Amino acid sequence: MGYARFAVWYLRLVAFVNFLSAVWMSLGQDVRRHNQEDLFTPYLLTAGFAPGVFTAFLAITMRRRKRAAWILNLGLGGAFLALFAFAMAFPEIRRHPQNWVSFGLTTAFVGALVLGRREFYAKGDRANPKLAAVVAVGGLLASSLLAALLVTATDRARAASTFAERWRYGTLRLVSISDFRSPAITTPNWVDVAINVLSTALVLAVLYAAFRSRRAVDPLTRDDEERLRELLERHGERDSLGYFALRREKSVVWSPTGKAAVAYRVVGGVSLASGDPLGDPEAWPGAIEPWLAEARAHGWIPAVMGASEEAGTVYARHGLGALELGDEAVVEVADFTLDGRAMRTVRQAYNRVRRAGYTVRVRRHENIRADEMARLVRRADGWRDGATERGFSMALGRLGDPGDGRCVMLECADAQGEVKALLSFVPWGPKGLSLDLMRRDRDSENGLMEFMVIELLRRAGEIGVTQVSLNFAMFRSVFERGARLGAGPVLRLWRSLLSFFSRWWQIESLYRANAKYRPIWEPRFLLFEKSADLPRIGLASARAEGFLEAPGLPGRLRRGHLETHR
Incomplete structure (x- = not known):
């Protein structure tokens, strides 16, 4: 085990004991008594939920090799070790075996930090110290005022204290390590707990601001x-x-x-x-x-x-x-046909839309006049479900940009010549297209998208296209294999769960919509370094794709995903 790993595991163990002390009352009392008498506990072992959160946060940042976290731990741990070493000079401190254990663990932790200093290389944003100071000052002011208002509203002996005293009480409870109380103020226990929660939230906000990774990166030049x-x-x-x-x-x-x-x-x-x-x-x-x-x-x-x-x-x-x-659905134009019993449903839907008078126009973006493209973009924006433009990995996000002249636009118009739906494809090499955007008027005929895709496949030779990449179907193999005879109970359960969530996220419907073209299925993978990072990667992916409209707050998931986005 490397020095950095030892330091991380030390913090994890201390965080676990702190959390355990919060629910195991006798253990918490023992730890606090050790800290208050002639006994010392190891670095950061102070008992309680808030210390546990603080230590767990440090463990996470240390695992990510943050240099700022290393500096903070070395400063705090070094100061604590120096105080501990001074205290060990007194016989009444040395006579307790527990103190020697604590001293040894603290020394080992600080030593690991010193010896493993090169393992903590991750840089933070240069603005972090200033941001952390702003968050600390502003957060302390706001939370102390909130605490004072809470104390004022619940103080059973309000006449015995002034607002300034109640503000002082709330502030000291926010920043004091000990269980601070005032004889002139009497509040319910839940108020003190709420102020402690505010204190924990403030500490986490300051730590996040101090240790956050660099956000700004250089965009494409x-x-x-x-x-x-x-x-x-x-x-x-x-x-x-x-x-x-x-x-x-x-x-x-x-x-x-x-x-x-x-x-x-x-x-x-x-x-x-x-x-x-x-x-x-x-x-x-x-x-x-x-x-x-x-x-x-x-x-x-x-x-x-x-x-x-x-x-x-x-x-x-x-x-x-x-x-x-x-899996990604890829259709080879030469192999596509509407003939045969397997394509009967698709063929009937195509013929129904065609008989209704709908027509499709296929053009490269570079062949569309600027004023006409602007009208199409306005229509596409008007048909978008929600204010947020979705997409990151499989969407371009800039319909009508002059630099994308080789993209292909499909416009579907009704019998009166009014455009009711749009499809846009980006180039995939010299002879392929990859689906970028799907938009339609919600009041138009059902099946327009299928009609447009089939028209593209039938007329692909006009624009020299031999293969088309359509929608991406998440967990496609689960739906396919889970429906087969002899599928195991785990696979059937997994398929049932995905079908349930498809009511909101249209996971299964995307698979069904793609399968009707009888495509070649090309598997796609998520690549990651550590399994423990998957939840955070999932959140980042959701934010990048536009499904989370604000950091940490779930946005409204897009309905009609099939018809609005790849």
């Missing part, structure tokens, strides 16, 4: 975008998601030769790449290594959404694990 487009021209046919690397809020890391690149975005401390690296596969490791090195240098969690099996294998050689997310 014009030179980066031009170089990425050159890679797409040479190797773009390898990955249907390659064009989405051109989203301009992403950053890019290049291989030393410039023949490969990893595009990513930092969300909530997660360095989130999407799809495969761009460029020559032989040069992929040269881009993956600096991307991982940058993530570790800043304390970011590295993760990849939607990697292919080929890229996943390369990432695995660099220490990332894989979890199958689902």
Whole structure:
């Protein structure tokens, strides 16, 4: 075990004992008595829920190798050890064996910090100290006023104290380690507990501000975008998601030769790449290594959404694990047909929409006049479900941009010539398309999207397209294998759970909607470094895709996902 790992496990153990002391009253009393008498407990072992939260937070930041956390622990731990060493000079302190154990553990912890100093390399944001100071001062003022108002509203002996005294009482309970009380103020126990919770929240807010990872990253420059487009021209046919690397809020890391690149975005401390690296596969490791090195240098969690099996294998050689997310539906134009019994339902739906007078126009974006494109963009925005533009790994997020002239637009008009639905596809190499955007008027005929996709597949030769990537179906294999005869109980249970959640997230409906075109299913993977990071990666992915509209607060999940977004 390395020095850094020892320090992290020490903090985890202390956090566990602190939490245990909060629910095991006799243990908590013993720990507090040791701290109040001639006995010392190891560094940070003080008992209670708030100390447990504080220590657990330090353990998390130390596990991420944050340099600021190392400095804080070395400063606090070193000062405590120096005080402890001075106290051990007195015979009445040395005579207790418990003190020798505590002294040894504290010395081992501080020693591990000193010896493992090079293992704590992750940089924080330069603005963190100033932000932490602002949060501390502003938070203390706000929380102390809130505590004072709470004490004023519940003080049973209000006449015996002034507001200033009640404010002082609330402030001291916020910042005091001991159980502070005032003879002139009588409040219910739950008020003191509420103030302690406020204190814990304030401490966590200050710590978060002090230790947060660097947020701002350099977005794509014009030179980066031009170089990425050159890679797409040479190797773009390898990955249907390659064009989405051109989203301009992403950053890019290049291989030393410039023949490969990893595009990513930092969300909530997660360095989130999407799809495969761009460029020559032989040069992929040269881009993956600096991307991982940058993530570790800043304390970011590295993760990849939607990697292919080929890229996943390369990432695995660099220490990332894989979890199958689902499958991408790819239709080979030459193999698609509406003939046959299996396509009867699709054929009938297509013919019904066509008889209703709907027509489809297929054009490259570069062939649409600017004023006409502006009208289409306004219509697409008006049909969007919610104010937030969804998408990150499989959406471009900038319909009508002049730089995307090779994208393909499908416009579906009714019998009166009014546009009722739009599809937009990005280039996938010289002869492929990848679905970017699906929008339609909610009052239009059902089945417009299927009608438009079939029209594209039937007329693909007009624009020189031989393959089309459609929607991504999460957990597609679960629905398919779980419905087969002989499926095991675990698989059937997993399928039932996904079907239940499909009422809101349309997981199964996306699979069904894609399956009707009889596509080739290409598996896509989530890549990660540690399993413990998966919850945080999931939250970061949801934020990047637009399903969480604010950090930590769940936004309204998009309904009609099939018709609005890939």
